[in-house]
Amino acid sequence: MTSNIPQRRLGKDGPLVPAMSFGLMMFAGVYGAAPDDEGKYKILDRALELGATLWDTADLYGDCEKTVGEWFTRTGKRKEIFLATKFGFVKGDPNYATRSDAELLSPPRPQGMYDIGQSSGLSNLSNKTPIEETMRAMVELQKEGKIHHIGLSNLSANSLRRAVKIAPVAAVQLDYSLFTLDIETAKTKHLLATCRELGVPVIAYSPLGRGLLTSTFAATEPIEIGDLRGKLLPRFQGENVTKNQKLAQEFAKFAAKKGCTPSQLALAWLLKQGDDIIPTPGTKNVQLSDEEEKEIRAWAERADVGGAPIPERLEFGLYVDTVEEK
Numbered sequence: 001m002t003s004n005i006p007q008r009r010l011g012k013d014g015p016l017v018p019a020m021s022f023g024l025m026m027f028a029g030v031y032g033a034a035p036d037d038e039g040k041y042k043i044l045d046r047a048l049e050l051g052a053t054l055w056d057t058a059d060l061y062g063d064c065e066k067t068v069g070e071w072f073t074r075t076g077k078r079k080e081i082f083l084a085t086k087f088g089f090v091k092g093d094p095n096y097a098t099r100s101d102a103e104l105l106s107p108p109r110p111q112g113m114y115d116i117g118q119s120s121g122l123s124n125l126s127n128k129t130p131i132e133e134t135m136r137a138m139v140e141l142q143k144e145g146k147i148h149h150i151g152l153s154n155l156s157a158n159s160l161r162r163a164v165k166i167a168p169v170a171a172v173q174l175d176y177s178l179f180t181l182d183i184e185t186a187k188t189k190h191l192l193a194t195c196r197e198l199g200v201p202v203i204a205y206s207p208l209g210r211g212l213l214t215s216t217f218a219a220t221e222p223i224e225i226g227d228l229r230g231k232l233l234p235r236f237q238g239e240n241v242t243k244n245q246k247l248a249q250e251f252a253k254f255a256a257k258k259g260c261t262p263s264q265l266a267l268a269w270l271l272k273q274g275d276d277i278i279p280t281p282g283t284k285n286v287q288l289s290d291e292e293e294k295e296i297r298a299w300a301e302r303a304d305v306g307g308a309p310i311p312e313r314l315e316f317g318l319y320v321d322t323v324e325e326k
Helices: 037-050 064-075 131-143 157-163 191-198 228-232 239-258 262-272 290-302 312-317
Strands: 007-009 016-018 021-023 054-056 082-087 114-120 147-153 171-175 202-205 277-279
Touching: 037 064, 131 147, 131 157, 147 157, 157 191, 171 191, 239 262, 239 290, 262 277, 262 290
Parallel strands: 021 054, 054 082, 082 114, 114 147, 147 171, 171 202, 202 277
Antiparallel strands: 007 016
16 A cells, blocks of 8 residues: 655655654553454554655563564564664652663663664653763664664753764654644744754654644543543643633634644644644544644644643653753
8 A cells, every 4th residue: 555644854865754643542542442462463464555764662561572572473564664662761760769870771672673762751761870871872772773873852952962963863752743742942942943953853743732632532422541642741630621622613613614624633733733743543544834823823822721731740851951961
């Protein structure tokens, strides 16, 4: 099956990848019950069929990496997938500890398994480890053939500037959606502008606001029992639910005018922000005029979204500014 998904380049001289990434966090049961193994294999089969071949995973996502490895063995399709992984979260730590030192980043990993390895914020950079040490450890993984490119996630503008002095960064993964515009603002010292100055593309995670910008949420359907969003995320708790559902219903009206779903419109808006933005996931069916984009942006900037994107106790992992190297 020929894919119509457009291609975008990772970095100035990096590989071409689909402009729409495919996130595999749902395999960890974050959004309710996870599919069984056969169900996961069918999802991966369908993703390949649709041309969604940039897969985003992490060692934090349960047995997700194991499932992907088994799928490669079953299908022999490893070369058709561009696989990104994240590491750095200390599993089982009650204080959500993060590490990005050389020791943690260098466990045995399958040779050539990953196209891009990301040491990341919530999955996780540590502000106690200089970004330079993290980058040098990842360069060693490159030399060993365990990753092909280096990516980072949830770091600060300053840390990114220091990182690229050690080695090229193929991409950064950041929270970016109509309901989370922080990377455009002074709050993050204009992190998006820094990425563009340095020629580093952004893989936008949670492009649907973790489900807020969907027809399901707009229809006020209850969150499934076992869905961690209701237990963990402020935007899905208490009075914030009602407040944000009203915003979702307002956004659904924009989508109705365009003849598409809210999800499609939210993703199309992100794609409109530039060729250096790669949403996880993405859409190929909706295109916006400049005026439509501006209208939706103005609405998003006015929107008073209820609650923070993540709990306060986890905010340490966003836009991490690592210590200076001595």
